[in-house]
Amino acid sequence: MSLTLQLNVNGQLYTVQAAPDEMLLTTLRNLGLYSVRCGCDTTNCGLCTIWVDGEIILSCAYLTVRAQGHTITTLEGLKEEAAFLGECLASEGADQCGYCTTGMMMSVMALRRKKAHPTDQEIKDFLVGNLCRCTGYQSQLRGIRKYLEAMAQ
Numbered sequence: 001m002s003l004t005l006q007l008n009v010n011g012q013l014y015t016v017q018a019a020p021d022e023m024l025l026t027t028l029r030n031l032g033l034y035s036v037r038c039g040c041d042t043t044n045c046g047l048c049t050i051w052v053d054g055e056i057i058l059s060c061a062y063l064t065v066r067a068q069g070h071t072i073t074t075l076e077g078l079k080e081e082a083a084f085l086g087e088c089l090a091s092e093g094a095d096q097c098g099y100c101t102t103g104m105m106m107s108v109m110a111l112r113r114k115k116a117h118p119t120d121q122e123i124k125d126f127l128v129g130n131l132c133r134c135t136g137y138q139s140q141l142r143g144i145r146k147y148l149e150a151m152a153q
């Protein structure tokens with residue numbers, strides 16, 4: 001059995017068919033939104049991070065049926081800002097394999113909206129759910145600082 005649902009994604013309305021137990025991660029990737037990635041099956045990696053009504057959520061653990069009537073945002077909906085954040089990360093060497101980057105960027109852009117001038121510890125605490133196997137996090141932290149400082153001006 002599948003359900004017919006209307007989803008508001010990145011300001012566009014989509015009509016989708018989804019099984020009652022389908023997770024939003026799957027639905028969004030089926031729509032071609034490949035910034036939304038899967039890196040685990042234990043809700044631990046953060047690669048699937050998106051926004052629902054402006055709040056970060058793990059799309060691998062969020063039923064698609066729950067998303068109806070809410071505003072969904074993926075990296076594709078924040079292109080300009082994401083491009084700038086990507087430049088800041090790359091300039092500090094934080095773009096290694098890049099697989100974790102899109103989910104981490106969604107968290108960073110949400111953090112900026114909550115707190116324009118976070119401390120390093122606050123950044124680390126906010127990003128605790130976004131794992132990275134490559135960078136050791138220091139280059140990411142430098143890139144995020146650069147982005148936050150530029151956006152705050």
Ligand code: FES
Nearest residue numbers: 039045046048060
């Ligand atoms: S895919 Fe790892 S937390 Fe969602």
Ligand code: FES
Nearest residue numbers: 097098132133134
């Ligand atoms: S850059 Fe490879 S997992 Fe983060």
